[in-house]
């Protein structure tokens with residue numbers, strides 16, 4: 366931690382007692398030079414050294430770092446009958462600076478890791494992010510990761526009936542479906558393949574054919590979020606750039622008997638599931654049109670249930686936002702760590718922070734006038750009051766809190782909504798301040814005793 370920053374922004378200005386301020390600065394300096402294992406949190410320039418040591422420590426594991434956060438996530442969803450568990454993988458790319466320990470072989474200019482995350486969000490249509498239920502980082506991509514995180518998430522909430530697992534096309538796998546059914550897991554998965562089905566009508570051999578005869582058909586207008594152009598030709602094809610617009614979706618559902626693909630062993634010959642298709646009957650010319658083929662364990666007996674499956678799938682987008690918060694907000698790919706072990710620890714460390722950023726932004730957008738205190742960890746609002754660029758209102762809203770944090774990161778209000786980078790930077794400063802605050806509180810207690 367840069368002591369000048371500490372002094373200028375926080376200590377000197379806030380703690381009027383000079384003796385206390387001095388002691389605080391010296392404490393902060395000591396912490397900056399040698400953060401103990403229990404005090405590794407701040408990652409500004411001078412503290413980096415200690416953080417490296419912490420993350421590289423072989424006794425430190427990402428699961429252990431994440432465990433208290435997961436426990437709190439479980440508490441946050443305890444009262445809900447149903448919660449969505451969004452699963453997805455993101456690629457982390459690091460500049461190739463020579464072979465790092467535990468990484469796969471060197472290819473080209475970058476080295477890669479894969480982080481597979483399970484994020485809990487409310488199923489009530491708000492998509493409010495509740496926190497992580499599972500997280501794993503790997504040096505090679507393994508298909509088992511989907512099922513492993515599902516099992517971990519279900520174990521963490523203590524059963525398989527509360528979570529509905531939502532996954533994109535990468536998870537379209539017959540073996541995975543059969544594992545989920547065997548474990549009574551609930552899910553909505555987007556299909557990549559128009560799978561073979563068995564039906565009384567011999568003309569029906571594919572899921573889409575079964576759906577074209579569907580009884581329940583609904584219409585719904587949905588707001589499509591804008592999407593930038595992705596790097597890489599494959600990504601461009603899978604997620605083409607898209608403008609923000611309203612789309613009129615047609616939705617159909619059918620019970621299907623999915624047939625096992627040829628040559629698969631050790632899995633049931635057929636699986637009884639529900640298929641749902643959402644598509645734009647009259648797409649806009651020149652715009653990529655929506656076409657989702659979903660497979661689900663959930664009932665589709667009426668229009669409400671059909672729409673619910675589609676809405677739950679649409680909530681999946683939140684995990685993409687989470688990855689942006691992790692990669693851009695927490696600059697995870699910029700961390701200069703030498704080993705796979707250190708990186709997976711760093712991901713475990715930053716993931717709850719990325720969730721916090723996501724929550725901060727979610728509440729400011731969707732619960733604009735709600736109590737701002739709930740957007741931050743306990744006690745943090747008090748710290749924010751002291752370090753904020755402008756005084757906060759007595760009862761700040763979620764939006765006030767977001768803007769105050771973003772302003773710490775250099776965001777100017779006239780530039781519109783703060784991006785992940787400024788938000789991440791602001792939150793980093795707030796956390797630094799909160800740590801100094803905690804030290805100050807300890808010092809004050811000692812002084813009084």
Ligand SMILES: [Mn+2]
Nearest residue numbers: 453454533535
């Ligand atoms: Mn994906």
